[in-house]
Amino acid sequence: MSGVTPRFGGRVAVVTGAGAGLGALYVAALAREGAAVGAVDRDAAGAERTAAATRAAGRECRAVTADLARADEVARMAEAALGWQGRIDVLVNNAGGGSSETASATTLAEEDAASWDALVDANVKTAFLCTRAVAEAMKRARYGRIVNVSSRAARVNVADQSAECKLIAPDDFLEGTAG
Numbered sequence: 501m502s503g504v505t506p507r508f509g510g511r512v513a514v515v516t517g518a519g520a521g522l523g524a525l526y527v528a529a530l531a532r533e534g535a536a537v538g539a540v541d542r543d544a545a546g547a548e549r550t551a552a553a554t555r556a557a558g559r560e561c562r563a564v565t566a567d568l569a570r571a572d573e574v575a576r577m578a579e580a581a582l583g584w585q586g587r588i589d590v591l592v593n594n595a596g597g598g599s600s601e602t603a604s605a606t607t608l609a610e611e612d613a614a615s616w617d618a619l620v621d622a623n624v625k626t627a628f629l630c631t632r633a634v635a636e637a638m639k640r641a642r643y644g645r646i647v648n649v650s651s652r653a654a655r656v657n658v659a660d661q662s663a664e665c666k667l668i669a670p671d672d673f674l675e676g677t678a679g
């Protein structure tokens with residue numbers, strides 16, 4: 501990358517759900533582009549794995565363990581990230597997932613309130629709490645970028661992910677289940 505200015509040089513990013521899957525890839529991509537990245541996950545080993553791999557590639561990364569559906573742990577996470585670099589420029593709300601992890605239901609008829617709560621906690625509450633926790637610091641710095649990761653279920657109905665479709669795209673869901 502010699503001669504090319506990294507797009508996130510000097511920036512600090514926080515990626516949620518960074519201990520596995522897409523989150524780990526977002527961490528690698530942001531770090532490659534020059535950002536110092538906080539890799540946050542409730543899975544401590546996963547977050548450490550991502551941070552270690554990023555540092556092994558010569559980039560700056562710190563693991564933070566937090567259950568992001570809990571306000572107290574989100575506050576602690578934001579404090580740790582701000583204490584680390586003094587700013588948060590980019591937040592990627594990636595933590596979450598579909599019914600396969602957070603619930604066992606496959607159809608609307610099988611969906612129950614507990615699995616619905618788990619889905620909302622994982623996908624929506626985490627994004628709300630993390631956004632709220634970093635927004636003031638971004639306002640003070642007069643700079644901030646927040647990316648919310650969604651799903652193709654927001655655009656099309658997926659037969660075995662009824663709750664996820666309703667959560668993200670109520671109109672599509674209702675059309676799909678009525679037919």
Ligand SMILES: NC(=O)c1ccc[n+]([C@@H]2O[C@H](COP(=O)([O-])OP(=O)(O)OC[C@H]3O[C@@H](n4cnc5c(N)ncnc54)[C@H](O)[C@@H]3O)[C@@H](O)[C@H]2O)c1
Nearest residue numbers: 517519520521522541542567568569594595596597650651
């Ligand atoms: N993989 C796909 O094909 C796909 C497709 C559409 C949307 N998405 C979305 O992309 C995001 C990541 O998906 P993935 O497939 O990489 O998921 P994944 O299950 O591989 O990783 C999700 C990570 O989030 C963490 N996590 C979940 N709840 C958390 C919480 N409360 N606090 C802290 N960490 C938490 C998990 O520990 C895990 O490490 C999700 O929001 C998902 O809805 C993924």
